[in-house]
Amino acid sequence: MAKQDDFTVSVIIPCYNQALLIEETIQSVLASTYLPIEIIIVDDGSTDQTMQVVEALVKQHPIITCYQQPNSGPSVARNHAISKATGTFILPLDGDDLISPDYIDQAILTFKKDPTVKVVYCEAEKFGAKTGKWNLKPFSLDNLAKDNMIFVSALYRKSDWEACGGYPEDLRWVSEDWVFWIAMLKNGGKVVQLPITGFYYRISPNSRRKGMDKQKKQRLIDYINTHHRDFVYRYLDGPMRFQRRQSKRYNRLLRLFGLLK
Structure with missing residues (x-):
């Protein structure tokens, strides 16, 4: 068990068929100004040369370890990697994204200054098929009940991952990070967004981040x-609706006519 004053960071990288991109992602972590860190990679059943690229880097850098699993989705891969982590703090990073050299440093400084902070993230930019600043809504629990504004690559304590049950493995490929933040934060915890661009979010033509069809959106809402019925009823006065940002207004209207209890 980690000591209370242990500020080791475990960078968690799930990857699938990212042989052409994974080295750039890992190098962005190796360029970090912060120590101590470890890098834990879980290959999620890749069928390309991802493992050969990773194994070559493992031989060069003792702080990198790698595990393999059958293709099971990012939540299973993240949970697998975090279960192996020895760090007090976790930073998930997808196998095609990048971080700035000072991101971890600034995040840990925030945790050291205020132990009540639960999650630290930063400003972000998109690159690849789309470029430019990623305009994220300000964090609040009220906003979190309608949409996600914390990308997956935020720092938090491993103990909080354990307390909320980890990433939902039965919600494969559908905004599992949003559900994870709800589970972790719905009962309180300070969230800080750093005023630095520390995260670079790759958009590629074959990315799963191209949007969500109606069926997947409805599955996520259900x-x-x-x-998390307690959470959505607390902030939306009823269930989340398909038009999420209209949920509270619609629920209040239904209550007014006695159609929702």
């Missing part, structure tokens, strides 16, 4: 309404 999942949140079922698993």
Whole structure:
């Protein structure tokens, strides 16, 4: 068990068929100004040369370890990697994204200054098929009940991952990070966004980040309404609706006519 004053960071990188990109991602972590860190990679059943690229880097850098699993999705891969982590703090990073050299440094400084902080993230930019600043809504629990504004690559304590049950493995490929933040933060915890551009979010033509069809969106809404009913009813006065930002207004109207209890 980590000591209370241990500020080791475990950078968690799930990857799938990212042989052409994974080295750039890992190099961005190796360029970090912060120590101590470890890098834990979980290959999620890649069928390309991802493992050969990773194994070559493992031989060069003792702080990197790698595990393999059958293709099971990013939540299973993240949970697998975090279960192996020895760090007090976790930073998930997808196998095609990048971080700035000072991101971890600034985040840990925030945790040291205020132990009540639960999550630290930063400003972000998109690159690749789309470029420019990623305009994120300000964090609040009220906003979190309608949408996600914390990207997956935020820092938090491993103990909080354990307390909320990890990433939902039964919600494969559908905004699992949003559900994770709800589970971790719905009962309180300070969230800080650093005023630095520390995260670079790759958009590629074959990325799963191209959007969500109606069926997946409805599945996600049903999942949140079922698993986090207390949270959505507290902030939306009823269940989350398909038009999420209209949920509170619609629920209040239904209550007014006695159609929702």
